[in-house]
Amino acid sequence: MRVAIAIVALVLGSIVFHLLSPWWQTPLASNWDSIDSALHITLVICAIAFISLNLFLALAIVRFRHRPGNRAHYAPENPRLERTLTFWTGLGIVGMLAPGLVAWGKYVDVPKDAAVVEAIGQQWQWTFRYPGPDGVLGTAGVQYMTPDNPFGVNPLDPFGRDDILVQGNELHLPKGKSVKLVLRSKDVLHDFYVPEFRAKMDLVPGLVTYFWMTPTTNGTFDILCAELCGVGHHEMRGTVVVEPRESFEAWLGQQESFNQLLAMSSPDAVTEMFRKANSCSTPATWGVR
């Protein structure tokens, strides 16, 4: 009896907790309302199942708890009932899977006109690269990396010369413009995660991964690393600033390009960069065009 009361209390308590707790999704700041609505549909269907199954459990305990003289009913199975339940379960599953898959369909379908921006992870910081005026990121890879070429941009690739390199942990994006975030890691796995954007994706050394989104709200948001990458994992933070087109352009104009970096490096350093690039036997694995 007490356990039936406890079950009912836990169900009601969960509902109250859900409604009153201050912990819920952050306000959405991207185009991924389809992810949010898939989540909400899943939540509603699951809540109905949670409440009805547990109330049935409590009711069964109350009504059929042992009292002297009671005897259980003998009923091995009831195929019709089992088929009906299977059918309704299937319907519930389809009800949540459909919006989930539709949202995923959008997630994997990068718009043709999306701007490309690269986020680079390393233990335990973020750096970023923009493609520059030509709109194309030059090839890059650990095999081109030298102390003076920390991004590992291939100096032999003309597309890389105008790339804009951002050393700080700060990414800027213009509001309302779709971006394809191209992700690569210099060392271990990381994950680019901005809770307000809902989107995330792992960075995998040796691969180029990506996802896309459109920022819809001006503001400053935290970038967290969401894949364990060692003792500094919890401190691997960055910020993303979403701002109007004009201030974004202004900011971008102040950043340094690879050409400028080459011009400022000592002749020895530049020689070293080219020596390394020329000695590369393996093709760049990070190249994206």
Place this chain on the structure above:
Amino acid sequence: MATTIADDLRPMHHPKTWVGKYVWSQDHKVIAIQYGVTAIAIGLVALVLSVLMRLQLGFPGLFPWIQPENYLQYVSMHGMIMVVYLLTALLLGGFGNYMIPLMIGARDMVFPFVNMLSYWIYLLSVLVLVSGFFVPGGPTGAGWTLYPPQAISEGTPGNQWGIVTMLGSLAIFIIAFTMGGLNYVTTVLQARTRGMTLMRMPLTVWGIFIASIMGLLAFPALFVAAIMMLLDHLLGSSFFMPAMMTMGQESNTQGGSPLLFQHLFWFFGHPEVYIVALPAFGIVSDLISVHARKNIFGYRMMVWAIVIIGGLSFLVWAHHMYVSGMNPYFGFFFATSTLIIAIPTAIKVYNWLLTLWRGDIHLRVPMLFAIAFLFTFIHGGLTGLFLGNVSVDVPLSDTFFVVGHFHMVMGVSPILVIFGAIYHWYPKITGRMWNETLGQVHFWVTFLGVYAVYLPMHYLGILGVPRRYYALGETSFIPESAHLANEAISVAAIIVFAAQFLFFYNMIWNLLRGPKADPNPWGAASLEWQTPQTPPGHGNWGPHLPTVYRWAYDYSVPHASRDFIPQNEPPSAEAPSEEAAL
């Protein structure tokens, strides 16, 4: 070779010395207890580690000796111990060993010597695992998933020695498991007594049987992954290691694939969830049926659900990898296969509930744990649909929502079943009875406590708090109140931890001082309760094996004189056989 199938008692090899009886024992019951005690002992280590983690998360900065590297080591060891060395070992090596021969009417496992070896090799794997705490650099801190490259790269604790002891221990564990698993499968197939058809077996045996088959198919993937990573680490191969930097230096690795490891790991890792869950499903079915005095509802459906879940669970592994960087188009397939598994799983839940309906429910401690399992399993099963549903997983993956989900579904739920099962079978295993009051207190604190621990975690995850974080630090989106949630969770976790000592006290004290137990205190129909001696003697059945006339669920049969009919009772007017009704 000893054949344990026939009534011939001569080849039984009765042990003559104390050492032969309790140490180098080939008796499945002794081996089961060795497995169980070892698993619980190492499980206690994992439990202490979880308290240390909660201390850090609830009261960051208060314990300066918990550094980020320690935290990661606690997380990794806690997770791996709980999943593999506690739950898998206890459910299969412990309950599987004890219950299979007794429930199917055999004298022992078919390969008693291999069975003994299995335990000793398991013990070795535990010792190697524990040695990780004492090697230079301490145990690995790569997470229980051990993803390369970080598992063997700079910046991860234990990347020199700890990872070697972990991978070595896993490989040894898998050898032990394979010996045990082959035994369980062969015994179920070959050693059933007269009349014990497959469709008369208790669901406990079905759950353990299918889980063992799954283990034999899934563990090899982990085994090769462990060996390949050992080669990468010790011999400099590059199975999983791409060209990369490590701490500013170019590594001399090239061309390996970190994703390959993830596929191998989860090809094992997802079935592993069900290797733990299916025995728990089976056991809880039997607890519910016995204590509700009612046959399990839809037995055949329950068996097929176990088989189908077992099969399908090999087709869903990449739902752990939606945002891993694998080809995103796989997401469509894996989301669909994952949500399809929900259907047989839901059927099991309905059938448990319908077993209670119109039953005669005795709310004893084992039944309370079974009911608590239903509640937590419904909760954990439903949150799994969020994570399986690809796009919904994107914001939630690698957050505390995941931590809340998997603890509810594969941490708390099987543990509740294990408690229920220990209370249920203790009188048969020890011949003594535990104390009801202590059992009740243990139940209430554990049940309510774990819900208080895990419910809020889901909400922190929805907010966006990532898992495996030593400290949240400063963020713009996490409200101050979230720290309050973390404190409350930690307090609840410590209370739950403390309550477990009531359980240990209850079990150990009553082993020596408890009142003598009735041989069949719950009036159960399955064979293990019908042994001539309690606890069952060597060879289990005395001079003659039992003969089985009915399924394991003849409870409250109309016109029968008692409300249960043991499986080995021949049909008569007193005990009509209702199986024909199927």
